Amino acid sequence: MxxxxxxxxxxxxxxxHTFFFPVLFIFVLxxxxxxxxxxxxxxxxxxxxxxxxxxxxxxxxxxxxHADFGHLVSNSIPLFxxxxxxxxxxxxxxxxxxxxILFATGFWVWVSAxxxxxxxxxxxxxxxxxxMFVSGAVxxxxxxxxxxxxxxxxxxxxxxxxxPVMPHISWESHLMGAIAxxxxxxxxxxxxxxxxTYAWETENDDLNEEENISVEIIDEVEQEEPLINESDNAxxxxxxxxxxxxIPKKKx
Numbered sequence: 001m002x003x004x005x006x007x008x009x010x011x012x013x014x015x016x017h018t019f020f021f022p023v024l025f026i027f028v029l030x031x032x033x034x035x036x037x038x039x040x041x042x043x044x045x046x047x048x049x050x051x052x053x054x055x056x057x058x059x060x061x062x063x064x065x066h067a068d069f070g071h072l073v074s075n076s077i078p079l080f081x082x083x084x085x086x087x088x089x090x091x092x093x094x095x096x097x098x099x100x101i102l103f104a105t106g107f108w109v110w111v112s113a114x115x116x117x118x119x120x121x122x123x124x125x126x127x128x129x130x131x132m133f134v135s136g137a138v139x140x141x142x143x144x145x146x147x148x149x150x151x152x153x154x155x156x157x158x159x160x161x162x163x164p165v166m167p168h169i170s171w172e173s174h175l176m177g178a179i180a181x182x183x184x185x186x187x188x189x190x191x192x193x194x195x196x197t198y199a200w201e202t203e204n205d206d207l208n209e210e211e212n213i214s215v216e217i218i219d220e221v222e223q224e225e226p227l228i229n230e231s232d233n234a235x236x237x238x239x240x241x242x243x244x245x246x247i248p249k250k251k252x
Contacts, residue, residue, distance in 0.1 A: 029121065030076070046065050048173075050116075081151075101181060123174060
């Protein structure tokens with residue numbers, strides 16, 4: 001009964017950590033938007049403004065700022081889905097991955113983007129999407145691969161966001177976020193869920209090991225020194241054998 005209770009507690013703890021931070025982060029985004037409206041103070045100047053000292057603070061704050069509620073809603077849903085997937089599969093390093101994608105995206109936008117204020121968490125969304133997809137492809141883990149397919153199905157059209165097709169959209173944030181996700185997926189390829197191993201693969205490995213052992217035994221037998229029958233004056237060579245040899249005792 002105690003073991004069952006421990007399993008239930010562990011499962012509840014895992015579920016809590018899976019959803020806690022994504023929900024908390026989205027809550028902060030909505031809180032910031034309501035505060036902006038309540039105080040009637042635009043926060044766009046907290047976005048990333050490339051290659052200006054005043055704009056470097058946006059590396060840390062731009063994901064919290066959104067143009068309107070439509071912009072906020074469009075980012076909140078994928079943040080919840082992708083963030084939950086991240087914390088489910090990579091719980092031990094999920095915070096590192098999330099904030100490294102966030103900071104890398106913001107910094108690269110500050111270095112290379114157009115001279116304008118870049119706001120919103122879209123770069124983080126693109127980073128998480130590419131991270132989960134590339135991780136599933138690289139690791140060949142069935143569960144992670146299935147989640148990656150869901151990502152492609154739900155957010156496959158995000159690929160168009162990295163192209164400069166709409167001037168008012170920060171495609172630079174999308175592109176830099178996607179690159180950051182790929183980099184993180186490769187960097188953390190040895191962590192998290194690994195390749196799925198099937199039973200038949202294990203059986204084949206066991207058979208191969210048995211074959212190797214048999215070959216080694218045969219080799220050892222063939223390399224044994226030939227046995228000499230000392231009772232024979234001709235010193236004839238007897239074939240190697242595991243049978244014991246004995247000479248009958250003569251009767252007096």
